Amino acid sequence: MSELRKDPIVGRWVIIDPELTQSTKDFSEPKEAIVTDPSTCPFCQGHEHMTLPEILGYRPPETQKDRPGWWIRVFANQPAILHIEGNLKRQGVGMFDMMSGIGAHEIIVDSPDHEKTYIELSDNQVEKVIWAYRDRIIDLQKDERFRYILIFKNHGINPGIKTSHSHSQLLATPVIPKAVKEELNGAKTHYNYKERCIYCDIIRQETIMKDRLVEENDHFAAFVPFAARFPYEISIMPKKHECDFSKITKEQAMDLSKILKSVLWKLYKGLDKPAYSFVLHTCPNHVPKETLWDTMQLDFHWHLEIIPRLLKPTGLEMGSGFYINPTPPEEAATFLKTIN
Amino acid sequence: MSELRKDPIVGRWVIIDPELTQSTKDFSEPKEAIVTDPSTCPFCQGHEHMTLPEILGYRPPETQKDRPGWWIRVFANQPAILHIEGNLKRQGVGMFDMMSGIGAHEIIVDSPDHEKTYIELSDNQVEKVIWAYRDRIIDLQKDERFRYILIFKNHGINPGIKTSHSHSQLLATPVIPKAVKEELNGAKTHYNYKERCIYCDIIRQETIMKDRLVEENDHFAAFVPFAARFPYEISIMPKKHECDFSKITKEQAMDLSKILKSVLWKLYKGLDKPAYSFVLHTCPNHVPKETLWDTMQLDFHWHLEIIPRLLKPTGLEMGSGFYINPTPPEEAATFLKTIN
Numbered sequence: 001m002s003e004l005r006k007d008p009i010v011g012r013w014v015i016i017d018p019e020l021t022q023s024t025k026d027f028s029e030p031k032e033a034i035v036t037d038p039s040t041c042p043f044c045q046g047h048e049h050m051t052l053p054e055i056l057g058y059r060p061p062e063t064q065k066d067r068p069g070w071w072i073r074v075f076a077n078q079p080a081i082l083h084i085e086g087n088l089k090r091q092g093v094g095m096f097d098m099m100s101g102i103g104a105h106e107i108i109v110d111s112p113d114h115e116k117t118y119i120e121l122s123d124n125q126v127e128k129v130i131w132a133y134r135d136r137i138i139d140l141q142k143d144e145r146f147r148y149i150l151i152f153k154n155h156g157i158n159p160g161i162k163t164s165h166s167h168s169q170l171l172a173t174p175v176i177p178k179a180v181k182e183e184l185n186g187a188k189t190h191y192n193y194k195e196r197c198i199y200c201d202i203i204r205q206e207t208i209m210k211d212r213l214v215e216e217n218d219h220f221a222a223f224v225p226f227a228a229r230f231p232y233e234i235s236i237m238p239k240k241h242e243c244d245f246s247k248i249t250k251e252q253a254m255d256l257s258k259i260l261k262s263v264l265w266k267l268y269k270g271l272d273k274p275a276y277s278f279v280l281h282t283c284p285n286h287v288p289k290e291t292l293w294d295t296m297q298l299d300f301h302w303h304l305e306i307i308p309r310l311l312k313p314t315g316l317e318m319g320s321g322f323y324i325n326p327t328p329p330e331e332a333a334t335f336l337k338t339i340n
Numbered sequence: 341m342s343e344l345r346k347d348p349i350v351g352r353w354v355i356i357d358p359e360l361t362q363s364t365k366d367f368s369e370p371k372e373a374i375v376t377d378p379s380t381c382p383f384c385q386g387h388e389h390m391t392l393p394e395i396l397g398y399r400p401p402e403t404q405k406d407r408p409g410w411w412i413r414v415f416a417n418q419p420a421i422l423h424i425e426g427n428l429k430r431q432g433v434g435m436f437d438m439m440s441g442i443g444a445h446e447i448i449v450d451s452p453d454h455e456k457t458y459i460e461l462s463d464n465q466v467e468k469v470i471w472a473y474r475d476r477i478i479d480l481q482k483d484e485r486f487r488y489i490l491i492f493k494n495h496g497i498n499p500g501i502k503t504s505h506s507h508s509q510l511l512a513t514p515v516i517p518k519a520v521k522e523e524l525n526g527a528k529t530h531y532n533y534k535e536r537c538i539y540c541d542i543i544r545q546e547t548i549m550k551d552r553l554v555e556e557n558d559h560f561a562a563f564v565p566f567a568a569r570f571p572y573e574i575s576i577m578p579k580k581h582e583c584d585f586s587k588i589t590k591e592q593a594m595d596l597s598k599i600l601k602s603v604l605w606k607l608y609k610g611l612d613k614p615a616y617s618f619v620l621h622t623c624p625n626h627v628p629k630e631t632l633w634d635t636m637q638l639d640f641h642w643h644l645e646i647i648p649r650l651l652k653p654t655g656l657e658m659g660s661g662f663y664i665n666p667t668p669p670e671e672a673a674t675f676l677k678t679i680n
Contacts, residue, residue: 005567009526009538010519014567015664018671081664094545096566150662154654171662178661179350186349198349205434226436227345227354229658277655307655314494315617315647318569321518322490322511324355324421331358 002082002101004175013175015101019079035163038114043165045070045112052076055106056135058128071125072132073109074170079160080105081171088145088174102145104172107161108132114165118155119264121166126257129168130248133280136170137246141285146172148180148284151245156275157309176284183281184300191299199301202226203237212333215262219255222263224329224336231311231327232271232336234263236304243300245282260304266339267308275309342422342441344515353515355441359419375503378454383505385410385452392416395446396475398468411465412472413449414510419500420445421511428485428514442485444512447501448472454505458495459604461506466597469508470588473620476510477586481625486512488520488624491585496615497649516624523621524640531639539641542566543577552673555602559595562603564669564676569657571667572611572676574603574646583640585622600644603676607648610679615649 002017035041042050045068054066056074063069076084082103089100110129111121118126133151140149150171154161161167176184190198206213206223214222214234222236236259238252248256260278267274282302317323342357375381382390385408394406396414403409416424422443429440450469451461458466473491480489490511494501501507516524530538546553546563554562554574562576576599578592588596600618607614622642657663 007565007567008542009530010522011526012567012569012661012663014569015662016668017664017666018668019666093566094549095541150660152656152659154656157652157654159651159654173662179659180661182350182661186351190349201435202348209434225347226433227347227352229352229354277659279655279659281659305659307658309655311499312497313653314497314499315619315649316492316494318647319492319519319617319619319621319645320490321352321520321522322355322513323352324357326357326359328356328358 004099004101004173006097006099008096012178013099013173015081017081017101035165038165041114041163041165043073043107043109043163043167044114048073051107052078056132056139058132068112070112072111072128074106074132074136077105077107077160077169081160082173099174102174104140104143104146104170106136106170108136108168108170110166110168116166117268118153118166119261119268121261123254123257123261126261127253130253130256130260131250133168133170134246134248134253137282140170140172141246143172145174146285148173148176149282150177151280151282152277154275154277156273157277180281180284184284184296187299187301188295191295197241197299197301199237199303200241203239207239211330214266214333214336215259217255217259219252220259222259224333226329228325228327228329228332229317229323230307231325232267232308232332233325234267234306234336236260236263236306237301238303241301243283243297243302245280245302256304263306263336266336267306270336270339271308271310276306277309278304278306280304344439344441344513346437346439348436352518353439353513355421357421357441375505378505381454381503381505383413383447383449383503383507384454388413391447392418396472396479398472408452410452412451412468414446414472414476417445417447417500417509421500422513439514442514444480444483444486444510446476446510448476448508448510450506450508456506457608458493458506459601459608461601463594463597463601466601467593470593470596470600471590473508473510474586474588474593477622480510480512481586483512485514486625488513488516489622490517491620491622492617494615494617496613497617520621520624524624524636527639527641528635531635537581537639537641539577539643540581543579547579551670554606554673554676555599557595557599559592560599562599564673566669568665568667568669568672569663570647571650571665572607572648572672573665574607574676576600576603576644576646577641578643581641583623583637583642585620585642596644603646606676606679607646610676611648611650616646617649618644618646620644 005014038044048066052075057070058072059070082101082105084104088102091098111125137149153168187198203221207221212223225235345354378384388406392415397410398412399410422441422445424444428442431438451465477489493508527538547561552563565575
């Protein structure tokens with residue numbers, strides 16, 4: 001059973017999950033090969049019995065749960081990083097704080113097609129994936145134990161997942177991820193000072209200046225952040241102010257699918273098929289009555305962060321929080337704009 | 341010329357350094373092979389002309405600067421991430437903040453021996469290396485442009501360095517690294533509440549409980565942190581309260597060299613020679629008159645963080661600040677204790 005531990009100095013939560021590796025001393029490449037053969041892939045149609053039961057399926061009405069015919073299928077991951085059963089136990093260990101590893105860890109299979117990567121899916125299919133993110137967030141927001149629902153995708157580096165079949169992941173956690181908490185804090189400070197959303201200010205500057213802008217459409221802007229930590233890092237932000245991703249409209253979802261696919265395609269083609277991750281930053285659930293969050297709807301703005309995995313990180317970043325990026329954001333944006 | 345850019349939301353500084361890669365689109369493995377042949381290694385004795393001039397040399401009095409005979413040699417790295425020449429220019433770019441890449445980037449060659457890794461050096465030699473860290477910090481503290489002096493070592497993953505010859509690095513920066521700032525904040529909060537140093541509290545608990553303790557001697561304790569982000573992560577802390585590493589005594593330096601070598605040996609032998617990094621967290625320089633730092637000497641405590649590079653990080657950590665560690669810290673400590 002996993003547990004959550006809090007760093008007593010900086011307040012960062014870590015999931016300690018001994019089930020993830022068979023031996024805690026073996027960090028060599030996984031011996032079990034990644035399944036590239038659809039005949040044994042648990043995420044493929046007809047193999048629904050190889051996964052835990054379907055939590056959500058987008059499928060025609062004449063098809064059955066846990067049977068073929070779906071366009072999108074969601075189920076709990078096995079082994080899960082966090083587990084949905086049980087009560088949230090908080091306990092002290094001497095001077096330290098710990099919590100039971102309660103949460104949810106779900107797989108969202110992006111399409112029934114085993115071969116197609118995210119960027120090869122139709123706009124319509126990616127829109128369905130985005131809608132599944134929304135539906136799962138709305139459902140899990142009802143669970144009072146969860147403070148945050150994190151949607152992410154790893155492409156190319158995906159520990160614990162044994163198939164190459166395209167999928168996204170969801171992690172519902174009893175704590176707010178540190179990166180999001182820092183953004184909430186920073187956004188609040190800006191709002192207190194200027195009475196404006198800092199993300200709206202950034203979107204305005206990036207869409208007017210255009211030197212870091214990679215692409216925009218009616219509802220979204222995609223740009224390389226001014227202080228990008230990683231080469232070709234990209235943020236996608238909705239132009240209309242909204243803190244909660246789950247309020248996305250059908251029209252916005254279509255525009256998001258288009259810009260997300262287009263930007264990932266540029267990375268794929270321009271940078272020789274890099275591994276990448278993206279993480280959705282939306283507002284937390286069940287906002288406690290802390291001053292930090294009393295203006296959250298006004299000052300926070302959901303967005304997507306895309307991180308291509310081009311450089312091997314050294315320990316310097318982890319040990320100091322100091323990032324060194326060899327690619328000026330303006331140069332990265334200029335290059336990506338040329339890729340079609 | 342590199343520049344420093346500040347993330348407007350979370351306040352994180354990033355070094356943008358286009359000199360680091362020849363092409364900003366080429367992230368394949370470096371074409372220039374790592375020099376394992378001492379005859380062409382710029383860090384070897386007799387090749388002093390292949391580096392920038394010596395800043396510090398520990399050498400017998402009869403030998404000359406930039407000539408063979410040294411035990412430890414320090415010089416500016418080339419290409420440097422930050423440059424020592426020039427004034428510190430702060431400027432706004434629209435709503436964003438930027439600074440010129442003023443700083444220092446130095447190489448500390450750990451020994452004249454090309455073949456020996458850090459753990460194979462004598463205790464006496466590692467003590468000299470530690471003393472060189474101290475001497476360089478004391479010297480650079482005098483430069484009013486620098487807010488922080490970061491000492492670190494990358495072993496096994498070392499972008500930009502073209503030789504396998506053992507060395508440490510120093511980065512003097514006009515900003516305080518985010519990880520250190522967070523520790524200063526957290527330590528201050530604890531002190532305000534308890535009137536005790538949180539690091540002293542942690543050392544007391546770890547040396548009494550012993551379940552995460554890897555090793556201790558008269559002056560230092562080495563343990564796996566309660567909320568370790570990475571498998572087999574280790575902190576080394578001086579038992580006597582001190583915020584400033586440069587106040588280290590000869591006796592402490594000898595004890596530090598012993599415990600550091602021993603712990604690195606345990607990682608090396610127990611985990612099949614992993615790549616690792618360590619980073620020294622000491623107090624900042626030229627503390628501005630901010631309330632954050634008015635009790636720094638009482639509440640902050642210098643320490644060393646060792647990070648073995650066992651897992652390929654996914655984007656989840658970078659995108660959410662949420663770490664998943666498959667190795668319970670108690671198990672990691674128990675295992676390392678058995679390695680001699």
